[in-house]
Amino acid sequence: MTDSITLTRPDDWHLHLRDGALMQQVTPASARRFGRAIVMPNLTPPVTTTAEALAYRERILGACPPESAFTPLMTLYLTDNTTPEMIREAAAQGIIACKLYPAGATTNSDSGVMDIRKLQATLETMAEEGILLLVHGEVTQAEIDIFDREKAFIDNVLEPLLSRLPELRVVMEHITTADAAAFVRSRERNLGATITPQHLLFNRNHLLVGGIRPHFYCLPILKRRDHQEALREVAISGDSRFFLGTDSAPHDRYRKESACGCAGCYSAFAAIELYAQFFEEAGALERLEDFASHFGPDFYGLPRNNDRITLRRAPWTIPEVLHEDAEPIVPLNAGATLNWQLADG
Numbered sequence: 001m002t003d004s005i006t007l008t009r010p011d012d013w014h015l016h017l018r019d020g021a022l023m024q025q026v027t028p029a030s031a032r033r034f035g036r037a038i039v040m041p042n043l044t045p046p047v048t049t050t051a052e053a054l055a056y057r058e059r060i061l062g063a064c065p066p067e068s069a070f071t072p073l074m075t076l077y078l079t080d081n082t083t084p085e086m087i088r089e090a091a092a093q094g095i096i097a098c099k100l101y102p103a104g105a106t107t108n109s110d111s112g113v114m115d116i117r118k119l120q121a122t123l124e125t126m127a128e129e130g131i132l133l134l135v136h137g138e139v140t141q142a143e144i145d146i147f148d149r150e151k152a153f154i155d156n157v158l159e160p161l162l163s164r165l166p167e168l169r170v171v172m173e174h175i176t177t178a179d180a181a182a183f184v185r186s187r188e189r190n191l192g193a194t195i196t197p198q199h200l201l202f203n204r205n206h207l208l209v210g211g212i213r214p215h216f217y218c219l220p221i222l223k224r225r226d227h228q229e230a231l232r233e234v235a236i237s238g239d240s241r242f243f244l245g246t247d248s249a250p251h252d253r254y255r256k257e258s259a260c261g262c263a264g265c266y267s268a269f270a271a272i273e274l275y276a277q278f279f280e281e282a283g284a285l286e287r288l289e290d291f292a293s294h295f296g297p298d299f300y301g302l303p304r305n306n307d308r309i310t311l312r313r314a315p316w317t318i319p320e321v322l323h324e325d326a327e328p329i330v331p332l333n334a335g336a337t338l339n340w341q342l343a344d345g
């Protein structure tokens with residue numbers, strides 16, 4: 001049995017660091033594990049301009065431990081009013097991606113895009129400037145079942161968008177269905193996908209059997225087991241279009257344990273350890289490094305990290321709650337055992 005894994009330092013290609021006190025609490029956990037992270041712009045109010053993104057970047061750097069070399073990669077939140085000029089300015093200032101939230105699809109998405117077809121000139125400029133489009137891939141029409149919203153997005157929004165913009169590089173974030181996995185595989189180029197630890201480790205039974213478990217509630221919602229199986233298969237397949245993006249999305253415990261609990265799982269406290277748990281369960285530990293550390297930078301056209309991290313087998317119990325004396329957060333899979341620990345240094 002392997003007792004230690006050393007791998008190129010991984011990156012997180014989908015992360016919510018929030019702002020203010022919560023950002024101070026959660027940022028060190030990501031900075032310890034990852035070299036870089038694509039930071040989501042869904043603050044309140046959202047990060048829609050380059051100036052806001054650069055100011056946010058400074059606040060994040062201020063929340064990193066002093067010795068940390070963590071690099072936040074900044075994104076802009078697309079709205080109906082994002083112009084080609086704004087994209088050119090963003091590119092000039094080192095912003096590497098824009099995020100599409102269909103209006104109303106998820107946490108803090110109210111100012112999201114109403115009709116993506118109206119943003120054609122902006123998206124063309126993104127393709128020209130080499131800025132990636134990251135999508136929360138769910139439609140929002142009330143009549144579409146919540147379990148079908150990802151598939152409907154692929155058919156009604158994503159496929160036509162990719163046909164209109166063959167040069168635009170797109171990442172379908174947090175994919176949750178066999179349909180999304182098959183769609184990404186079916187494209188020739190320019191489409192990648194991130195997969196979260198919760199969608200690899202769990203399915204909707206974990207959310208709903210024996211009581212409603214709000215800490216497994218995220219969007220897109222956990223799907224049935226056969227979708228989980230399809231995601232597991234592509235994650236270990238060695239297909240370089242699928243890579244790590246935690247979607248770690250912390251919320252105060254009391255906003256999740258509520259009559260109307262909000263969406264988001266907190267995984268940054270042990271993100272790479274959770275993925276290692278899954279790869280080991282799947283008998284594919286030797287594929288972890290490609291998924292976690294190689295395929296993401298390759299897709300983004302960035303260099304791979306040149307330092308390494310080590311995980312050691314040392315089983316521990318995930319605490320029931322973290323940051324109890326500040327804003328308490330319940331971690332993903334609280335109370336369960338994780339086999340791996342990050343070695344210091």
Ligand SMILES: NC(=O)N[C@@H](CC(=O)O)C(=O)O
Nearest residue numbers: 016106107218219249263264
């Ligand atoms: N995934 C979630 O359930 N929530 C995210 C938003 C998102 O990534 O859709 C959040 O910001 O809380």
Ligand SMILES: [Zn+2]
Nearest residue numbers: 106136219220
């Ligand atoms: Zn999302």
Ligand SMILES: [Zn+2]
Nearest residue numbers: 016040247249
């Ligand atoms: Zn997210």
